[in-house]
Amino acid sequence: MKRAGESRIRGAFFIPRSGLVGIDEIDDDHQSVVDALEEVRVHLEDKAYSHVPKTREIVQTLLSHFRREEDLMRSADYPHTEAHCMHHDQTLGHIYRIVGNAELSEKVTLGDLRDLYRTLLDDIFSADLNFQNYLFATNRLRG
Ligand SMILES: [Fe+2]
Ligand SMILES: [Fe+2]
Numbered sequence: 001m002k003r004a005g006e007s008r009i010r011g012a013f014f015i016p017r018s019g020l021v022g023i024d025e026i027d028d029d030h031q032s033v034v035d036a037l038e039e040v041r042v043h044l045e046d047k048a049y050s051h052v053p054k055t056r057e058i059v060q061t062l063l064s065h066f067r068r069e070e071d072l073m074r075s076a077d078y079p080h081t082e083a084h085c086m087h088h089d090q091t092l093g094h095i096y097r098i099v100g101n102a103e104l105s106e107k108v109t110l111g112d113l114r115d116l117y118r119t120l121l122d123d124i125f126s127a128d129l130n131f132q133n134y135l136f137a138t139n140r141l142r143g
Pocket of ligand 1: 026030065123124128
């Protein structure tokens with residue numbers, strides 16, 4: 001039996017304001033990943049929904065986001081670009097494990113979606129926001 005407010009308790013994925021980087025291309029990418037995670041989450045009980053292919057699409061979106069972010073960092077001469085690329089590669093290893101397991105078991109769980117969400121937030125808070133600091137420090141971004 002569902003308790004009142006349960007769907008609210010079990011969701012929802014979003015980017016907190018403190019996780020906004022301030023660069024439209026980056027923030028839009030993060031938002032589209034979160035929107036896609038949320039789309040799968042709200043369909044978890046829907047048997048007709050293609051959870052595994054949709055989750056694989058999220059991985060592709062993340063992959064192109066990482067490449068776009070790395071290009072932006074290089075073009076801004078960000079001194080920690082290579083370290084950030086390594087962080088992305090480690091993140092991808094984790095992400096591919098999650099989607100690989102989903103493909104093997106032919107199902108996606110709320111836990112899988114939370115894992116993907118956590119990896120995105122981890123990249124934002126432990127890496128992307130350092131790029132924002134650099135842009136502020138070099139007067140290329142204003143608060
Ligand atoms: Fe990012
Ligand atoms: Fe990143």
